[in-house]
Amino acid sequence: MIDFTGSGIVSCLGQDVASNMRALREGDSGVSVVEEWVQLDGLRSHVAGLVGDFDNRFIPRKTRRTMSKMSEMLCKACDEAMAEAGLSREQLHRSRVMIIVGSTTGSAVSFEASFAKYHTSGSAEGQRSTTMFKTMNHSVALNLASYLGFKGAVLSPSSACSTGAQAILLGGQFIEAGVCDIAICGGGDECHVSTAIAFDTLHAASSSRNGTPKSASRPFDRTRDGVVVAEGAAVAILESKESRVSRGAESKGRLLGWSQSCDGGEVAHSTTGSMAGNMRNALEMAGLKPDDVGYINAHATSTLLGDQYEAEAVFDVFGAGTAISSLKGHMGHCFAPCGTIEAIVTLHMLKTGTFIPTLNLEEVAPGMPNLDYLKTGTVLDTRTAMSNNFAMGGMNVSVILGA
């Protein structure tokens, strides 16, 4: 058995789990207008979920100098998760621990600063020594390990929007295989205009509610018009039951099953068939039937096609009336950490029995299959939920969580 023993979240809604849960329960949105984007010619989407007032001074300068914001946020989330799990840095050396954290890319902010320098000067001189450590694909992983003084195995999965869920899945697999007893899993991404440009180019970034940013992200809604890009970081600590019990740590929930697969065809979005297949594989792995799962935490990023295909896949696997909601209405889409955040929040919902609705979902879009799209906080009699993430590239990850 694999337990969750600690969690930490930094998002546009708050910089710890409690403030995120409070904002989610109260129906707050962390989305705002980015003034610099308003000035950028050709960019239609001007809204994002940014982490404001982030104080990085808890990280010593020499450790921090190789970090961009994504690593700094991840360190903060990890501190919170380790505190909840009752794990000290010293214990990380005594136990069999892995760090499994990733991001969508290295720091685009740092790439931009480096490129701007040589494009402007026409010279290779004047580059900062630390750029490489911020821009490497495993930047968040190496920096978290450096921050913790961690000497064990470090992995850095990268599957865009599925990264945070994939980290949890990998943690589960490594614990189950006996490779480690504790897995520090998660992800971090910082917001850069290039991400907004990328989605805007695909006509998949929200642009019709720049004047009312808090209503811009609206998964499953009739008037949804695309992703609201965001940033954040999250860590979930997974632990074998034996390890948890030996430490006297409390279980915050269980990881019951998982599945990952690639669409292997469509790269802009997964097809309904591959998403449904992935969910069925996760159920089979957990030894569960569809009726055993009482709530689906959807990836649903507020895009026209993605939300539709995902809802059809859920309907195909779980049938009519299945309870479903997405957290993207509150916090936009923060990419790498979203799967970790959604697993953590789903565990909280399972624990309390009250499930958070999709913010800004006023009218379910015509043509959506017959599911129970939560519009208000809803009490559900279930101890089991599935959290899904379906990333660009057709990267499907489903995890099944138990209270």
Next chain:
Amino acid sequence: MGSVRDEIDALLIEEFEIAAELLVDSSTIRDTLDLDSLDAVDLSVSLNERIDIEVDPNSFHELSTLGDIYRMVEDLMSKSNR
């Protein structure tokens, strides 16, 4: 521009977060100021940006105190007739 020493001090405080009370000639570069080879590269870049002086990052490895840095930069400024 202030004195070379003032510029170096400001740089060390603002970019390297070194406490002002440590900025005395006798402070050792590695042990007291806690600067290493990566910092030497960035110190060189920042000196170039702030006071337009070319400093080879490797030259810091031959120095031991902040006073040595002051004197090296002052010498370079003097040689460039500034």
